[in-house]
Amino acid sequence: xxxxxxxxxxxxxxxxxxxxxxxxxxxxxxxxxxxxxxxxxxxxxxxxxxxxxxxxxxxxxxxxxxxxxxxxxxxxxxxxxxxxxxxxxxxxxxxxxxxxxxxxxxxxxxxxxxxxxxx
Amino acid sequence: xxxxxxxxxxxxxxxxxxxxxxxxxxxxxxxxxxxxxxxxxxxxxxxxxxxxxxxxxxxxxxxxxxxxxxxxxxxxxxxxxxxxxxxxxxxxxxxxxxxxxxxxxxxxxxxxxxxx
Numbered sequence: 112x113x114x115x116x117x118x119x120x121x122x123x124x125x126x127x128x129x130x131x132x133x134x135x136x137x138x139x140x141x142x143x144x145x146x147x148x149x150x151x152x153x154x155x156x157x158x159x160x161x162x163x164x165x166x167x168x169x170x171x172x173x174x175x176x177x178x179x180x181x182x183x184x185x186x187x188x189x190x191x192x193x194x195x196x197x198x199x200x201x202x203x204x205x206x207x208x209x210x211x212x213x214x215x216x217x218x219x220x221x222x223x224x225x226x227x228x229x230x
Numbered sequence: 231x232x233x234x235x236x237x238x239x240x241x242x243x244x245x246x247x248x249x250x251x252x253x254x255x256x257x258x259x260x261x262x263x264x265x266x267x268x269x270x271x272x273x274x275x276x277x278x279x280x281x282x283x284x285x286x287x288x289x290x291x292x293x294x295x296x297x298x299x300x301x302x303x304x305x306x307x308x309x310x311x312x313x314x315x316x317x318x319x320x321x322x323x324x325x326x327x328x329x330x331x332x333x334x335x336x337x338x339x340x341x342x343x344x345x346x
Contacts, residue, residue, distance in 0.1 A: 153338075202273060223273060
């Protein structure tokens, strides 16, 4: 069964509004989670690393003020797309590493994704 | 820097045919993990396999098999007797053990279309 959930699965919003996406690890704790963006027929692009108890780490070129990340607990990370515009429309996917117990040995499990459409 | 190349962007086969997906990677790290994920039309990435760089044994799981060749930096994936449900995008990914924070490097993906 699923080990990472994501909500909502689909959202349509008007330009200028903010949208919050939740990512939860279901039966394990995750001190880090990852947020990806995927354009149609393209690979996953890592946006940021969500860190429990500290600030998120953003990849180069990703606007911190546009994509706010909060790792509220060991099982929950949220991505808020602020003042969304049509170019923010995309498929957003989160993941959480599980197992291993040692950095670099975990397997990342992915949420089902959130399809954001900004009108 | 890490890099994963999936040269085949799309493969179309007829049901029951075998299909092999190529994955070539680049890394300076001596210890790393390789992964394959399946992304069906629903969008959720499904974990298929993880392979340690020190373990070059080939693996078979049902109709799936993987061929890891460290000498050629390749980790190819074969689906035997393909079925329509195998239609999906398949991603190969690399995780160097020393990488901070478990950051995966993905290949571009290979879209597999299995026709009935």
